[in-house]
Amino acid sequence: MSNYRIILAGQFIFNNQRSFEMALAQYNQRVEIHFKYDVFLRSENIFDVEQNCVNIPRHVEPEITDRTWRNTVSALETVCEYAIAGSLSAWKLENGKIIEHREIEPNGDKSAIQSYLLGKRLVGKGEDKAAKEALDQAIQKCERHAKAYERRGYVNFRLKNFKDALYDFNKSIIVNPHSEEAHFGRAFVRIVEKDYVSAVKDFDITLKNSIPHQPIFWKTKRIKGECHLILGEYKMAILELIPVSKRVFKEEDNNFGWQRKVWFNLGQAHLGDENFKEAIIALEKAKTFPEGKDNLTKEDIDGLIKEVKAGKIPNQYRNPVPGNIKTGAPFLN
Structure with a gap:
């Protein structure tokens, strides 16, 4: 049976205590009953009770079976169903090559989720004004929406609203200190300010929280x-x-x-x-x-x-x- 190197990182934000507790209960149930503990992440290591979120800074498992990989990803997908914001990236590698890559993010009908997804699509199309409006709505519905702050930061940067961009990247980093995209964006603002020393510090954090496959x-x-x-x-x-x-x-x-x-x-x-x-x-x-x-x-x-x-x-x-x-x-x- 082949073993794989696994890398994953991400965060899920829950709208309230009840959603957090339901996600935690479902994760533990699936791990215990469905997967017989054949996963590589235990709930006590990823569920942050104080912050009502799932936090997974870059995590590496050197040798994991395909079954354990699939079980763990499935359990995290169940958790994501209860989240209102966040995302998780996971890679399965063999001999240094990506065999499988998964991106998991909330995709329900809640307005905070739909506003963020719309804003993200509009950012990709370069429709900055409309994107900003959608991301504003996502943040209004979820004040801890690190991904929405980060995306809005890039929009504000492109619009040359550098002060607003810095505010957004800082807010994103407060919620998720391990976000490579937010540190990357903040480094851009520092460069505009000609503060290259601070830019280098943010780039160092970006490198620490990303992988050569990105x-x-x-x-x-x-x-x-x-x-x-x-x-x-x-x-x-x-x-x-x-x-x-x-x-x-x-x-x-x-x-x-x-x-x-x-x-x-x-x-x-x-x-x-x-x-x-x-x-x-x-x-x-x-x-x-x-x-x-x-x-x-x-x-x-x-x-x-x-x-x-x-x-x-x-x-x-x-x-x-x-x-x-x-x-x-x-x-x-």
């Missing part, structure tokens, strides 16, 4: 590396950018189209670190990629290669000031 993980490493570059922390930039440079992204992945920028910034980081040989290698590699989502020009790359070959370190790398190092594109893409 696009957000690699996007975070790329932009975190860019923050380190701007701060003149060249060794840290190299540490983040090298793994991204080696990764091959599919066209449907939102990380696709950034590799020229990654190699260009890696070259700049090596230059700042006074490693001319690696800087040349990275910059020459950048030239092999077609134009992507960056705003680099051939002259940008060739000009820096010329500086490196001359053994020069331009002043902006010796005394970095935010805005003086061209990183290849606006951050928030």
Whole structure:
């Protein structure tokens, strides 16, 4: 019988004590009677009695049978039926490859649920005004709706309502401190404020609460590396950018189209670190990629290669000031 590596994380919010208690009772009943305790999560480890919620920070099980996986997911789906907000992501892996991926979120007829789902769909379509109205309604019905705050934060960011976006991301993080999306969004606001140090801290939390199988993980490493570059922390930039440079992204992945920028910034980081040989290698590699989502020009790359070959370190790398190092594109893409 094959065993699998399991990773899951999420949170479910309940509207009241009664819903929480019903979810807890149903979970225990299914675990005891239906599954004969063949699950890898015990209720006492995930049900937060004080907060009336289910909290599962990133949880990893190295060796679990398919049956135990299916039992546990089924029990969590039952719990979700009583929740008014939240979501849970679960991955089953074999030899490092995803065999199965499940996303579980409330999908009932309660207005808070339907308003959030509508808002999420509208965000995906870029209909920001209508999305904000729907998410406003979800939050009015459920003040602890971390997912609605997080989605509204992105809408406010796109609308350049940065103060409101920061408020929303902060509210989401208060309810769910382990939300990678909310920390990711708050980092964007910090970048607009040119507070790159705080942005890096939020990106660190994003990486801690995401996995390499998620696009957000690699996007975070790329932009975190860019923050380190701007701060003149060249060794840290190299540490983040090298793994991204080696990764091959599919066209449907939102990380696709950034590799020229990654190699260009890696070259700049090596230059700042006074490693001319690696800087040349990275910059020459950048030239092999077609134009992507960056705003680099051939002259940008060739000009820096010329500086490196001359053994020069331009002043902006010796005394970095935010805005003086061209990183290849606006951050928030």
